[in-house]
Amino acid sequence: MIEASDLDEVIGPEHIGQDVDAWQMSFMKKIEAEAARLNIADFSFGRAQKLVNIYLKTVLVCGGHHQDPRVALLHPPLDFELFKGLRRFLSKNRATLREARLAFIAAQRSNPRWTTFSEADYLAHIKAIKLLMAGKPLYQVEEHWDL
Incomplete structure (x- = not known):
């Protein structure tokens, strides 16, 4: 699902969209749609946010870009x-x-x-x-x- 949403192409803060909220939400919507296409039961928007937000946290926050002002605007994984x-x-x-x-x-x-x-x-x-x-x-x- 990460590949289907193109989230795997995000490898640095330069890939963050200008409207960070809309950019981040677009991945969640793509993943939720892909889960529906694959008939994955009980895959809510909440599960999509967790997948996207953990990926972005791992690659960008933990990946050494935590001081970038764009990274500071990323939503945290909610749980x-x-x-x-x-x-x-x-x-x-x-x-x-x-x-x-x-x-x-x-x-x-x-x-x-x-x-x-x-x-x-x-x-x-x-x-x-x-x-x-x-x-x-x-x-x-x-x-x-x-x-």
């Missing part, structure tokens, strides 16, 4: 452990991070399970993460993983 950590962190910091906390609560109420995310569910969680990170690299949200 249960991150959500668990975010719930705890946002609850502790409810006074100072009110907007991010409310956005995260709304996203979780809509759908807390990344494995069943629709595109709208995914975007609601990314919105909350962007509010929380306030201009910092989005991949740094993983400091809140609860492992």
Whole structure:
């Protein structure tokens, strides 16, 4: 599916599209469509985001390009452990991070399970993460993983 989406052609930050969000989402949509074409059961948009975001994290963030401003805008892989950590962190910091906390609560109420995310569910969680990170690299949200 990575090859079918052309994600495998991304090997450096110079391949990141000008509109990073739309560029990243285009891979997710291609992978979701390929899974449907292959009749893969229960392959949600949430599973597509995980595949795309882990690939991009591995190649670009862990691949030594983490200081590139385009890489800083990449969405992190979303999963249960991150959500668990975010719930705890946002609850502790409810006074100072009110907007991010409310956005995260709304996203979780809509759908807390990344494995069943629709595109709208995914975007609601990314919105909350962007509010929380306030201009910092989005991949740094993983400091809140609860492992």
